[in-house]
Amino acid sequence: MTELRLIGGAAVAEPAVVEAPPVRLPPGRHGIPADIVRAHQRQRLLEAAAAALDEQGYGRLTAARVTELAGVSSRTFYQHFEDLWACLLAAYEVEAGHLCGEIESSCAALSDDDARARARAGIAAALGFLAEEPAVARLLSAEPPPQIAALAAARRDLVERLSAMLRDALAAAGPTPLPGLERRLVAAALALVSARAADGDPERLRALEPELTELLLASL
Amino acid sequence: MAMPARASAARKDAVAPGENDGAAGDVRERAMEGALVACGELGYRETSVRAILEQSGGHRAQFYKHFQSKEDCFARAYATWIERLCVSLLEAAATAPGWEAGVREAIVRLFQFVTARPAIGRALFVEVQIAGEPALARHDAVVERLAAAVDSARAEIDPAEAPPEATGAFVVGGVESCVAEALGAGDPDRLWDALPELMHFAAGSYFGKEAAEAAFERAGEMLERERARLTGVER
Numbered sequence: 001m002t003e004l005r006l007i008g009g010a011a012v013a014e015p016a017v018v019e020a021p022p023v024r025l026p027p028g029r030h031g032i033p034a035d036i037v038r039a040h041q042r043q044r045l046l047e048a049a050a051a052a053l054d055e056q057g058y059g060r061l062t063a064a065r066v067t068e069l070a071g072v073s074s075r076t077f078y079q080h081f082e083d084l085w086a087c088l089l090a091a092y093e094v095e096a097g098h099l100c101g102e103i104e105s106s107c108a109a110l111s112d113d114d115a116r117a118r119a120r121a122g123i124a125a126a127l128g129f130l131a132e133e134p135a136v137a138r139l140l141s142a143e144p145p146p147q148i149a150a151l152a153a154a155r156r157d158l159v160e161r162l163s164a165m166l167r168d169a170l171a172a173a174g175p176t177p178l179p180g181l182e183r184r185l186v187a188a189a190l191a192l193v194s195a196r197a198a199d200g201d202p203e204r205l206r207a208l209e210p211e212l213t214e215l216l217l218a219s220l
Numbered sequence: 221m222a223m224p225a226r227a228s229a230a231r232k233d234a235v236a237p238g239e240n241d242g243a244a245g246d247v248r249e250r251a252m253e254g255a256l257v258a259c260g261e262l263g264y265r266e267t268s269v270r271a272i273l274e275q276s277g278g279h280r281a282q283f284y285k286h287f288q289s290k291e292d293c294f295a296r297a298y299a300t301w302i303e304r305l306c307v308s309l310l311e312a313a314a315t316a317p318g319w320e321a322g323v324r325e326a327i328v329r330l331f332q333f334v335t336a337r338p339a340i341g342r343a344l345f346v347e348v349q350i351a352g353e354p355a356l357a358r359h360d361a362v363v364e365r366l367a368a369a370v371d372s373a374r375a376e377i378d379p380a381e382a383p384p385e386a387t388g389a390f391v392v393g394g395v396e397s398c399v400a401e402a403l404g405a406g407d408p409d410r411l412w413d414a415l416p417e418l419m420h421f422a423a424g425s426y427f428g429k430e431a432a433e434a435a436f437e438r439a440g441e442m443l444e445r446e447r448a449r450l451t452g453v454e455r
Binding site: 057 | 263384390
């Protein structure tokens, strides 16, 4: 996951990619431009939202826990987001974009003619990304509360995008037998991913690749 | 109570021994049903003990004699009702002639249950994901049992062409997500139109494209022929 590196109090001109967990900015006067500070806070809040969901589940999730994990004040939280669900929605949309980007770039180098190879590469890239980020895997795969309409819609959008990718990947192999079947297959795949993500072993998630490829292609 | 007829026979087994007798058992049973209805209607996060009691009747003192909290009540209610439903689905499958008819009959019974009791369906298929543990662990165990039953398809498949190990869980997850989606959208009746597609999905996962198409056709014909009986609604 990308993150702004702002350790040590020096002003940072551009974002850097680091593997470390979110860190707080140095307190007090540090000369870091306000927009960088703001972007960094937002990034920490998005990462903290996924981590808090992983820890508490939808049933117990609170904005207080998100701010605590992000290391920001409650006031800062509400400067960025209207409420807990707006924060979680932002995290969901960013990570759904990352997941789709990983899949697209894995398929980009492969020939359009080899539908199976494209599907396999996309599935491996998706599982690899989710295994690297277990909290993100749970965020993207778990069913959100239907009462939070925007979040439920974001999940439906992700299912649609993944279904369209599966359809496109297989287009060279001929038309799919049933309109909407890809959607059912993707939803079933997300249920499997959700169960594997919940048991906390990223390697089991990665190991799903050959099975998932076969299952997604079996009836197409 | 509009549970499937066969499920009611399993009810005694699903309630802990000594807790289903007499008035205390009734209070407990009503509170559990009230918890599921309240969670299905209001959402798990918005449900309070007061909301449960508004559904079930009874007093707070009686509630706390049986349950520690809303969370505890939901977890026990979920365990009891999902067990009954699971037994009912397995029975529907077991009495049908062959794998495909068994899966279709189990899905029909599932649809009949969630369309008759949509609030409880929402609690069992949507809100359980929000409630988390320990209900979710029970959910996973039920998925495993149903997946093992669906996996009986392997008896009809050449071992050299055996489908992946996760196929049973994949099929159950696909059916469950379809149900959750319709219930989450507040429109369980639309499930009936998804029956042929689900049969295509289930048969295709084990037997491939041709079997999927045949299962799709047969489910469509059954729906055409027996919709009124299945759904209880004249077209």
